[in-house]
Amino acid sequence: MMFDERSMLRGLNLTRTYGEGEVRTTALRDVTLELQRGQLALLMGPSGSGKSTLLAVLSGLLEPSSGQVISEDNGRMLDIWKLSAKQREDFRLRQVGFIFQGYNLFPALNSRQQLEIVLRWGGVCTAREARKRSDDMLGLLGLSKKATKKPAQLSGGEKQRVAIGRALIKNPKYVFADEPTSALDWENGERVIEMLRAAAHERDATILVVSHDHRIEPYVDAHFYMEDGMMRSHDRPAQPVEPTFWRNAQ
Numbered sequence: 001m002m003f004d005e006r007s008m009l010r011g012l013n014l015t016r017t018y019g020e021g022e023v024r025t026t027a028l029r030d031v032t033l034e035l036q037r038g039q040l041a042l043l044m045g046p047s048g049s050g051k052s053t054l055l056a057v058l059s060g061l062l063e064p065s066s067g068q069v070i071s072e073d074n075g076r077m078l079d080i081w082k083l084s085a086k087q088r089e090d091f092r093l094r095q096v097g098f099i100f101q102g103y104n105l106f107p108a109l110n111s112r113q114q115l116e117i118v119l120r121w122g123g124v125c126t127a128r129e130a131r132k133r134s135d136d137m138l139g140l141l142g143l144s145k146k147a148t149k150k151p152a153q154l155s156g157g158e159k160q161r162v163a164i165g166r167a168l169i170k171n172p173k174y175v176f177a178d179e180p181t182s183a184l185d186w187e188n189g190e191r192v193i194e195m196l197r198a199a200a201h202e203r204d205a206t207i208l209v210v211s212h213d214h215r216i217e218p219y220v221d222a223h224f225y226m227e228d229g230m231m232r233s234h235d236r237p238a239q240p241v242e243p244t245f246w247r248n249a250q
């Protein structure tokens, strides 16, 4: 397989099994794929086809049984599964944003604090800057009025948007999102997809979204389809739409 120079993340011959003996399941079978810088990619496929497993392997959370994950870090291409656990964690902290199903928000923190803590932990900026960037991000997400609310006081869609803000606030090079629109009506779902698309196009991030939501398809730059642990096809969508959200929100 040929890789082009915008390639940022390559999965090579990835295989992953769970369990042993009779309960052994092969979730990934020799999967090879390439994600490019500045692209929003969508991964679809039936339930149990291996999408979440692939996302976890590519993002450094779950070790493959065999195969490689090659990522760019400070101008070098490296196999993230050859790094030590500490180096891999450091890479994830600096370069990767996650959006999980179920939000994973801290119950005790308000919306602003959920974002501030990401910047403060990574030592990315001062407390003052962290506050300003968090408030700017909440504005982009349409959540300025919810800055001091804790997760229990937010709707599902609002929690999902806080989770998106938390993933994007560090301007990560890679973003992995598992069903980011599942809790949202389409008005909010579209807003989220436009934000992800803008992060790819305007901030040059490499973004992989796992979803069953066909409404996302026209917004993406690349489309992968899995079945039974195998990559069946990858293609570009026929009629891409232009992003407006990020620009309008500036």
Ligand SMILES: Nc1ncnc2c1ncn2[C@@H]1O[C@H](COP(=O)(O)OP(=O)(O)OP(=O)(O)O)[C@@H](O)[C@H]1O
Binding pocket: 018, 019, 025, 026, 027, 045, 046, 047, 048, 049, 050, 051, 052, 053, 054
């Ligand atoms: N921790 C685990 N232990 C054992 N088997 C697992 C585990 N996680 C996933 N599997 C199995 O691996 C296969 C792929 O699962 P995976 O969650 O990656 O699929 P998926 O495409 O993301 O599904 P869905 O769309 O339902 O979320 C399935 O057969 C699943 O039952």
